[in-house]
Amino acid sequence: MTTVNALSEIAALMGDPARASMLSLLMDGRAHTASDLAHTAGITAQTASGHLARMVEANLLAARAQGRNRFYRLASPEVAHAIESLMALAGTRAAPASKSAAWRRDPDLRFCRTCYDHLAGQVGIAVTDSLTRQGHLEPKGPRDWQLTPSGELFCDRLGVDLGTARHASTRHFARQCLDWSERRPHISGALGAAIADTFFKRGWAERLRRSRTVRLTDSGRRALGSHFGATV
Amino acid sequence: MTTVNALSEIAALMGDPARASMLSLLMDGRAHTASDLAHTAGITAQTASGHLARMVEANLLAARAQGRNRFYRLASPEVAHAIESLMALAGTRAAPASKSAAWRRDPDLRFCRTCYDHLAGQVGIAVTDSLTRQGHLEPKGPRDWQLTPSGELFCDRLGVDLGTARHASTRHFARQCLDWSERRPHISGALGAAIADTFFKRGWAERLRRSRTVRLTDSGRRALGSHFGATV
DNA sequence: TCAATCGTTCGGCCACGACCGAAGTATCAT
DNA sequence: ATGATACTTCGGTCGTGGCCGAACGATTGA
Structure with a gap:
């Protein structure tokens, strides 16, 4: 596998609207359940499950099972950095970890x-x-x-x-x-x-x-x- | 919501193998002709033309006409930085065995x-x-x-x-x-x-x-x- | 034990978009 | 003029992949 293919594969993962929604939510640096992520992306649980599995496979996300829930989070700061630099291209800045809207909304x-x-x-x-x-x-x-x-x-x-x-x-x-x-x-x-x-x-x-x-x-x-x- | 769509759109542009090939070539910082980029990506000129137009539209590339040729280059250092940070992710992505194989391919x-x-x-x-x-x-x-x-x-x-x-x-x-x-x-x-x-x-x-x-x-x-x- | 909840796998449907052939527009060379 | 080159637009084909319904597996609590 060449570096070019690797680039396109990673970018393609981030390029789907549903997956991008999930990644954007996870930019708060915290762990979220699969249901939570599915709801955020506006898709059913089974569709989200497939997305999440692919992103874990690609080392974009890390998963941790806990009881009936599975918590997903960004696999590394490098992932967050890459997402942030992509958002910078779009002219909109990525929200820093401590300034998530949901964070401020519910102190x-x-x-x-x-x-x-x-x-x-x-x-x-x-x-x-x-x-x-x-x-x-x-x-x-x-x-x-x-x-x-x-x-x-x-x-x-x-x-x-x-x-x-x-x-x-x-x-x-x-x-x-x-x-x-x-x-x-x-x-x-x-x-x-x-x-x-x-x-x-x-x-x-x-x-x-x-x-x-x-x-x-x-x-x-x-x-x-x-x-x-x-x-x- | 807007920022999420923007993220997925930018990432999706980079997520196509043909476009990723072009971007990778353009990472040298120089301007290249449309034919050159088409040849690199292994696609016909008309297909490449569509890709290039979309990337210019999204402000990933800048185009300059000169005679019969059109030269394309990365629109900004920020674009280069985003691509580089995605490549950094791709380096850790693959399994150890295939990674070293890809590693040696481009010494x-x-x-x-x-x-x-x-x-x-x-x-x-x-x-x-x-x-x-x-x-x-x-x-x-x-x-x-x-x-x-x-x-x-x-x-x-x-x-x-x-x-x-x-x-x-x-x-x-x-x-x-x-x-x-x-x-x-x-x-x-x-x-x-x-x-x-x-x-x-x-x-x-x-x-x-x-x-x-x-x-x-x-x-x-x-x-x-x-x-x-x-x-x- | 049973019921409820969370998550996954499987199968099939369907749309988006990548691709090329053909044709059209510039520009350059002779 | 004519031809050649570089690039674009248009139209139509086709495969990849996102999506959901259904069914299954896992964990928890009564």
């Missing part, structure tokens, strides 16, 4: 939200980081954590319902879940749900209706400081 | 070539490395360099036309350009063009006809050693 969603039934966003990450930093949570396998003895004690004091959480034997207890806004894993599974439940029961956080957005109350902010040693 | 191109109007390949990198190593060039921002006082002196002694280079105010003076074969930045912009010009004027290098490939002369090889402290 609250980025701050705190529910992910299924557990906390995500900056607050979810703050809680997770606190637990690992204090030695309450330690890695167990590639995608799970386990509670240490000190972690059990900590949760008991906090009022987290560990009994129910452990009783849900069909569910992962302390699962890692990739946070799409922070791009790092936060705590999910039965333990993550139990912790989120505690936040709601003790009035530290409250759901906004018709939205995944979660508002951290004043007492919640204080609790984050006193119990988790975190300021957000 | 001369990898050694030294023009990237629009400046030097690329091992020689381009050798020059750039020498300038930074000797403190003639220092980083200025994420994608630019600036010439130090010692660098100015060095260029003057070499016979590089700094006055003209600085006078081109519409253009970046010392830009970083990612070298697709060496995978590291080499010097481009007005200074890169002036340095390349010096290499050609002093007989250190000469272009091969109908190709981006540049041949380093014996005196050029000696000059690299004496002026740049580099052996290639």
